[in-house]
Amino acid sequence: MTSTGSDRQAILVLNAGSSSIKFCVFGLGGDRTLQRDVRGQVSGLHTAARFAMRRDDVVIAEHALADGPLPHAVALERALVEIEAQMGGARIVGVGHRVVHGGLEFMAPTRLNAEVLTRLERYVPLAPLHQPHNLAAIRVMLERLPGMPAIACFDTAFHRSIPEVAQLFALPPRFAQAGIRRYGFHGLSYEYIASRLHTVDERAAAGRTVVCHLGNGASMCAMAGGHSVATTMGFTAVEGLPMGTRCGSLDPGVLLFMMDELALSPREIEQLIYHESGLYGMSGISNDVRDLLASTAPAAATALDVFVYRAARELGSLAAALGGLDAVVFTAGIGENQPQIRARICHAAEWLGLELDEPANARHGPRISTSQSRVAAYVVPTDEESMIARHVQGMLTAPL
Ligand code: ADP
Numbered sequence: 073m074t075s076t077g078s079d080r081q082a083i084l085v086l087n088a089g090s091s092s093i094k095f096c097v098f099g100l101g102g103d104r105t106l107q108r109d110v111r112g113q114v115s116g117l118h119t120a121a122r123f124a125m126r127r128d129d130v131v132i133a134e135h136a137l138a139d140g141p142l143p144h145a146v147a148l149e150r151a152l153v154e155i156e157a158q159m160g161g162a163r164i165v166g167v168g169h170r171v172v173h174g175g176l177e178f179m180a181p182t183r184l185n186a187e188v189l190t191r192l193e194r195y196v197p198l199a200p201l202h203q204p205h206n207l208a209a210i211r212v213m214l215e216r217l218p219g220m221p222a223i224a225c226f227d228t229a230f231h232r233s234i235p236e237v238a239q240l241f242a243l244p245p246r247f248a249q250a251g252i253r254r255y256g257f258h259g260l261s262y263e264y265i266a267s268r269l270h271t272v273d274e275r276a277a278a279g280r281t282v283v284c285h286l287g288n289g290a291s292m293c294a295m296a297g298g299h300s301v302a303t304t305m306g307f308t309a310v311e312g313l314p315m316g317t318r319c320g321s322l323d324p325g326v327l328l329f330m331m332d333e334l335a336l337s338p339r340e341i342e343q344l345i346y347h348e349s350g351l352y353g354m355s356g357i358s359n360d361v362r363d364l365l366a367s368t369a370p371a372a373a374t375a376l377d378v379f380v381y382r383a384a385r386e387l388g389s390l391a392a393a394l395g396g397l398d399a400v401v402f403t404a405g406i407g408e409n410q411p412q413i414r415a416r417i418c419h420a421a422e423w424l425g426l427e428l429d430e431p432a433n434a435r436h437g438p439r440i441s442t443s444q445s446r447v448a449a450y451v452v453p454t455d456e457e458s459m460i461a462r463h464v465q466g467m468l469t470a471p472l
Contacts, residue, residue: 088209168460174226231256254306276399287404288316294390316359319349384420
């Protein structure tokens with residue numbers, strides 16, 4: 073934000089996790105366009121809290137917030153002071169909160185108040201590692217800025233178009249009634265990609281497209297006409313693909329064996345499947361694909377082999393859910409930046425009619441399939457924060 077004056081308006085986007093709180097400020101232009109201003113995070117909330125903030129990829133603040141751990145509420149308070157000091161007099165007119173779980177109930181962004189917050193607390197048991205932190209940030213903001221429009225944007229909402237048959241586990245109905253079903257996550261990323269698809273390829277926007285959100289968390293989504301019809305994550309964000317530290321789909325019998333024969337407690341299993349598995353657990357080296365590609369250790373290669381193999385299998389499964397395939401889109405940290413991984417997944421999808429354009433893939437596309445490829449492939453950067461900001465802007469301008 074370069075101009076001055078208190079008439080300038082801004083939207084604050086918050087993504088509060090277990091060990092960090094990420095934020096992003098968007099300026100609202102006179103023509104109602106959103107301009108990304110500062111972004112940053114408070115990290116190390118359990119160890120030694122640090123604050124970092126950037127503008128246009130230039131670091132404008134980076135320092136310790138405490139010598140040790142810091143409660144989320146205190147960290148957020150301190151971050152707000154620093155953010156406001158950087159806003160050059162612009163006024164925050166709305167806050168967007170990323171909320172991981174909206175159950176079946178919250179199918180769209182929702183204005184927050186005490187009553188909605190109480191309803192959202194019901195989903196804490198469904199996402200115990202994320203939801204409590206999301207809600208803690210909301211509570212702080214509602215107290216600190218009462219009356220300020222605050223909007224919850226859900227990672228599950230985009231997937232509410234998934235047909236019942238794809239949501240149900242093969243369990244007695246009482247379990248589905250108790251909320252045990254596939255919800256799907258990364259919905260804000262998929263919604264953003266869906267909103268961009270028509271600018272990339274009209275056929276992909278109108279047709280059958282699989283979007284591969286391959287980041288530290290990873291999932292894939294089958295879209296028909298831009299609507300989610302199936303996704304790899306299910307009841308929790310641990311199902312589906314192997315991820316940076318999460319194992320992905322696991323035979324439920326493995327969990328029983330771990331409890332009965334290896335005497336692991338539920339909490340130990342939670343730690344294992346969320347934090348000590350995936351690329352990190354398999355390699356014993358790193359959760360970061362860059363480190364694994366640079367390593368000569370056989371376990372690093374095995375971890376990547378399993379990741380690519382599972383992604384290729386899921387792509388086939390999602391194509392089956394769609395009844396065919398018109399396009400594949402790669403996004404998030406790995407999807408946007410790692411041509412080797414994209415190439416390996418695309419080669420494994422040749423049977424589906426995908427022909428990779430190697431030079432285009434090396435320069436990150438955006439189109440990475442050949443002109444004669446029956447299935448088109450693209451790299452499209454995701455932007456969950458701007459998706460949230462757009463929702464806040466939409467709610468601010470919507471008639472009451
Ligand atoms: P998150 O799920 O935390 O949002 P990201 O989408 O930011 O994750 O993806 C982070 C992951 O992307 C890293 O762990 C790493 O494996 C991978 N990656 C590969 N190349 C890059 C790159 N050039 N920049 C950032 N991340 C990269």
